[in-house]
Amino acid sequence: MPTARPIPSTPGPQEASTTNEARQSNDVQDAELARLARSGNGAAFDTLYRRHASAVGRRLRFLVGAQQDVEDVLQMTFLEMHRALPRYDDTRPFAPWLHGIAVRVASTFLRTKRRRWWQSAKADVEVVAMDATAAADERAENVQAARRVWQEVEKLPVEKRVAFTLFELEQCTVGEIAELTGVSAQTAWARVNSAREVIAKRMAKVRGGP
Amino acid sequence: MTNDRDYERGIRELRRQFDDGVDARAVDDVHRRLRVALAEKRASRTPLLVGLGFAGVAAVVLAVVWMRPGQVAHVAPPVETVALVGWDVANAVGTTEVVAAGSRLSVSKGGQLNLAVGTTARIAAMGPAELSVDVHGRVTVTDGVAVVSVAKQSPGHQFAMSAGDATIIVHGTAFVIDAQASVLHGVSVSEGRVEVREASGKSVFLTPGELWGVAPPIIAMDPFTAPAWRAAAGERITVAPAALEEEPAPVRRPDDKPRPALRVDSFALAETAVRRGQCAAAAGHVARFVESAKDDNDAARALMLEADCWMHGKERARALPALDRVANDFPKSTRASSALFEASKLRSDLRMTKDASTGFATYLARYPSGPLAESASFRHCELLGELGTANSACLETHLEQFASGRRVGDALLMLGSSACEHDKWADAERAYWRYIETIPASRDDVHNLRLLLGCLERGHVGSYAKAQSTFTSRHPVAGD
Numbered sequence: 110m111p112t113a114r115p116i117p118s119t120p121g122p123q124e125a126s127t128t129n130e131a132r133q134s135n136d137v138q139d140a141e142l143a144r145l146a147r148s149g150n151g152a153a154f155d156t157l158y159r160r161h162a163s164a165v166g167r168r169l170r171f172l173v174g175a176q177q178d179v180e181d182v183l184q185m186t187f188l189e190m191h192r193a194l195p196r197y198d199d200t201r202p203f204a205p206w207l208h209g210i211a212v213r214v215a216s217t218f219l220r221t222k223r224r225r226w227w228q229s230a231k232a233d234v235e236v237v238a239m240d241a242t243a244a245a246d247e248r249a250e251n252v253q254a255a256r257r258v259w260q261e262v263e264k265l266p267v268e269k270r271v272a273f274t275l276f277e278l279e280q281c282t283v284g285e286i287a288e289l290t291g292v293s294a295q296t297a298w299a300r301v302n303s304a305r306e307v308i309a310k311r312m313a314k315v316r317g318g319p
Numbered sequence: 320m321t322n323d324r325d326y327e328r329g330i331r332e333l334r335r336q337f338d339d340g341v342d343a344r345a346v347d348d349v350h351r352r353l354r355v356a357l358a359e360k361r362a363s364r365t366p367l368l369v370g371l372g373f374a375g376v377a378a379v380v381l382a383v384v385w386m387r388p389g390q391v392a393h394v395a396p397p398v399e400t401v402a403l404v405g406w407d408v409a410n411a412v413g414t415t416e417v418v419a420a421g422s423r424l425s426v427s428k429g430g431q432l433n434l435a436v437g438t439t440a441r442i443a444a445m446g447p448a449e450l451s452v453d454v455h456g457r458v459t460v461t462d463g464v465a466v467v468s469v470a471k472q473s474p475g476h477q478f479a480m481s482a483g484d485a486t487i488i489v490h491g492t493a494f495v496i497d498a499q500a501s502v503l504h505g506v507s508v509s510e511g512r513v514e515v516r517e518a519s520g521k522s523v524f525l526t527p528g529e530l531w532g533v534a535p536p537i538i539a540m541d542p543f544t545a546p547a548w549r550a551a552a553g554e555r556i557t558v559a560p561a562a563l564e565e566e567p568a569p570v571r572r573p574d575d576k577p578r579p580a581l582r583v584d585s586f587a588l589a590e591t592a593v594r595r596g597q598c599a600a601a602a603g604h605v606a607r608f609v610e611s612a613k614d615d616n617d618a619a620r621a622l623m624l625e626a627d628c629w630m631h632g633k634e635r636a637r638a639l640p641a642l643d644r645v646a647n648d649f650p651k652s653t654r655a656s657s658a659l660f661e662a663s664k665l666r667s668d669l670r671m672t673k674d675a676s677t678g679f680a681t682y683l684a685r686y687p688s689g690p691l692a693e694s695a696s697f698r699h700c701e702l703l704g705e706l707g708t709a710n711s712a713c714l715e716t717h718l719e720q721f722a723s724g725r726r727v728g729d730a731l732l733m734l735g736s737s738a739c740e741h742d743k744w745a746d747a748e749r750a751y752w753r754y755i756e757t758i759p760a761s762r763d764d765v766h767n768l769r770l771l772l773g774c775l776e777r778g779h780v781g782s783y784a785k786a787q788s789t790f791t792s793r794h795p796v797a798g799d
Contacts, residue, residue, distance in 0.1 A: 179341050
């Protein structure tokens with residue numbers, strides 16, 4: 110069973126792969142585009158969408174799971190971004206700001222979805238796919254394990270779920286999670302740890318373990 | 320050990336499956352939907368904003384550069400960004416020019432002149448207006464209204480400009496000035512601290528909300544969000560303290576001029592704070608505004624402004640007092656019903672389920688034909704179910720009252736799901752057939768019917784086989 114660990118401080122894989130210069134150049138371009146989009150320039154908004162939609166979509170896939178939900182939340186995220194552009198501080202990098210919005214929108218979406226308990230069975234079918242080849246080999250067991258983990262993820266309180274999926278699935282650092290969710294690193298790490306323990310304990314219970 | 324292994328395998332498989340993100344086609348599809356949504360949003364804007372759009376078309380873009388002797392001014396050309404997004408003629412016509420010291424500038428009615436004094440200050444003059452730039456690079460607004468925003472100055476540095484016959488010295492602030500025929504008429508400050516210095520040496524210090532002279536007109540937009548500012552980005556010009564050492568020209572204040580007076584426009588200040596995401600500051604201004612609001616609608620408008628600010632930040636719960644006040648203290652205002660609905664919705668999001676349910680019930684009692692009545696009714700039933708209370712009576716009432724509403728399918732699905740939760744198989748069966756009879760086939764239909772079919776199968780209901788074949792004939796591909 111995963112146990113509590115001290116806060117890790119190693120940078121995430123994405124941090125290592127991007128050079129500072131390239132990132133700064135992108136930040137400048139994004140800030141310009143944001144300024145234009147803020148004043149109603151549709152082309153600038155489109156360009157911002159094209160530059161960031163895939164990365165945001167990938168993050169949302171980890172956070173919300175089902176493809177159809179990801180599309181809905183992606184749309185909501187960019188609508189919210191459009192609404193919030195007047196508040197964007199263009200001296201700060203654009204991408205973390207946008208991803209912060211995505212995490213907030215996804216959290217709200219997950220809360221709403223939980224409220225719609227009567228539709229919950231829909232998602233179970235779609236989130237973890239069993240492809241044609243999986244049934245024949247060891248991967249079938251992996252898919253079953255993934256489904257069990259995901260079932261438990263869906264039962265977590267939204268704050269813990271978000272921290273857990275960002276850490277365990279997307280492999281973000283605790284610092285990144287803290288920034289994205291607007292909490293301290295200690296709080297982020299406490300959420301991750303608590304979620305890991307709860308999931309492992311529940312999985313053990315289902316299998317009749319200790 | 321087995322469980323550890325299962326956990327790790329599960330996590331690995333989830334990473335593998337989710338790592339692809341969203342496919343390109345879905346990204347394009349969302350893009351199309353976004354364009355439609357944004358076009359609809361633009362179409363629903365008020366006539367005021369349309370008017371301002373025309374003013375924007377007439378805008379002339381200029382950049383003022385102040386150079387110290389021997390120093391080369393660098394104006395960053397906006398090549399990269401322009402090449403990237405194209406030049407949107409509809410939104411940003413005009414050219415960017417470097418204005419020589421000693422120039423006089425005029426803006427015709429309906430136009431807007433944007434001056435960037437390096438990265439230190441931005442001045443947006445609303446036409447008709449006259450401005451000049453002296454040999455030291457100091458800007459004077461001789462006639463007209465201008466909105467000024469100055470970056471915070473480092474210790475020992477000041478930014479000064481002239482308006483009419485007075486000098487204005489600032490330390491990082493935003494304000495509006497109004498000059499007429501070379502005489503300063505009024506200054507209003509929205510941020511920071513401004514010193515208005517008359518020639519006699521007498522100074523008046525203004526803080527946010529304070530006004531000197533006659534009230535300048537309230538500018539209904541943030542002029543610095545105009546596309547024209549694009550051109551000013553990246554300049555690295557500083558205002559030399561030397562420009563501030565000149566003695567300002569003596570103030571000639573005619574006797575009939577109003578004396579400096581103080582007035583607070585709390586609503587405008589609240590709007591500024593909201594734009595900057597400073598909800599606590601906005602709440603203070605709103606509270607002052609509500610105290611002296613001329614009617615309930617005005618008070619409700621201000622409180623909703625505050626609530627909106629909190630709801631889009633990280634402390635959403637802080638929107639509740641403002642929403643509750645609108646709903647309960649100003650029940651005759653046009654916003655009371657939406658405030659009650661929003662407060663209930665927010666409580667539901669914050670897991671205050673019981674209070675949320677009560678809120679929606681109150682909405683239905685107060686506004687049975689209100690624009691949000693159907694949603695309130697549906698959410699009320701939904702929350703009853705969440706609380707574990709039987710909600711079938713609530714859903715039946717909903718289906719009766721909103722028989723042709725847009726949530727009939729969802730209500731029938733909830734009715735079936737609730738019955739299923741409580742092992743009431745016959746009720747679930749009835750809900751399934753009512754769904755089939757009432758709701759036309761659609762994409763959502765497949766999911767909903769599958770959900771109900773699963774329930775009928777679990778309950779071994781008599782009509783399961785018939786229900787299965789009805790589903791297959793209704794959705795031949797999905798039914799395979």
